[in-house]
Amino acid sequence: MSSTAHTHGAHEPVKKSTGRLVLAWVLVGIPLAYGVFQTLTQVAALFG
Amino acid sequence: MGFLDRDHSIAPPGFNRWLVPPAALAVHLCIGQAYATSVYKTALVKHFGASLTEVGVIFSIAIVMLGLSAAVMGTWVDTNGPRKAMFTSAMFWAGGFVIGSVGIFTRQLWLVYLGYGFVGGIGLGIGYISPVSTLIKWFPDRPGLATGMAIMGFGGGALIASPVSQALLKAYDPNSGAQGWVASGDAVGKLFLTLAVVYLAYMLFGAFTVRVPADGWRPAGFDPAKVKAAKLVTTENVSARNAIKTRQFWLVWVALFCNVTAGIGILEQAAPMIQDFFRQSDGKSLVSAGVAAGFVGLLSIGNMSGRFAWSATSDVTGRKRIYMVYLGVGAVLYTVLALAGSSATALYVVLAFVIISFYGGGFATVPAYLRDLFGTYQVGAIHGRLLTAWSAAGVAGPLIVNGILDAQGKPGQLNAASYQPALLTMVALLIIGFVANLLVKPVDARFHEPRPERHTSSMEA
Known part of the structure; x- marks a missing residue:
């Protein structure tokens, strides 16, 4: 796991948090992707 | 409840700042449900034997409370930090659904007003502003991108809530297969309880994930001197109390008000408007x-x-210029829509799409605009006060459009020409907003916080 975070400049130890980062984005990304997909399905009628 | 205090949410060294946007999104995706109330509106009308207007009041109370609580609680949110604010917002938002469900089960509409409208509305206001100043502090190099990501969630929340609510209503109502089916009140009550549980869980995830940066933190490679080079970006700070005394605050208020009012003009009438624009002579x-x-x-x-794309773009163009696009190009597009929108469906759809993207962009860009003008000190509180422009536009937009359309004829008989007066009124509003934005200049130094005092205040907070 890796991280891109830096504090007080770029000289402090980097904390490993990739797993937590992925989990956090998946938790919000999946519902959002579902909502966008459902809406696009509805939008298809506009071009059908 | 000390674990909710700002001091307990200071990020440890090496904390990944990209954990903060999903925390903010978790809150905004939940409160964005406010735009999906149409899913159960008809069911509530039937259940309570009320009029559409009486049921519509639930949503109106919620939006008014959003603006009021954001304005009143902004300083509290800035002082107590995002964790306590998100936690409080979660309690109010989920609590609003629970109280609302009791109102539905017992057939007492006033309880739904109190629950979803009043209590839930407070959750909306606190939740909306809760991550804004924190994101700006974590992303001083890309504040537009950061706030765009969060505020995008408010737009996205309805996209999720609509299909999920429809599916749940069908699951909770044994008669859902019947022709002309309208969900029962019992199904809506159960939907409210389900949403309360799910939203509470998601918002608490946001509350316990969010962190504030330690004093003196800045991202690697970020040089504040480069930010200062931009004319409208200050390195000074203005308190919320002083900000509302400045001309700049009210100019941005007018710009936001005009942009939102014009956007609501289309959003409110979207479905009937496109049908009316392409109505043939046979009706x-x-x-x-x-x-x-x-x-x-x-x-x-x-x-x-x-919300995301335009706000992120504003980090490159600057906030004043992107607002000139929203309001100036928006006015041109509105004019084309009014005069030539009925010539082709594709043209109409493209124009409306871009206009609404400007509407969303205006919301998402404004926190970074305030940061540029007033600094980060109490930007959350200033943002909260500015959101009264949204509440005002929420009343003015539909009043203007519906008032003008009522004078043009009855629904179902309107055509493209009927909309011209309303759309051209919106063009005038956008021009007023454009001029207001054009007049925005750096804030006078007399409003700046004294530097030593400011340092003490931020340490106390």
């Missing part, structure tokens, strides 16, 4: 109800994507 429209619903969905995507 029938070339656009079916199904296609009109697809158009509404497309506008939702435009609203959401505009």
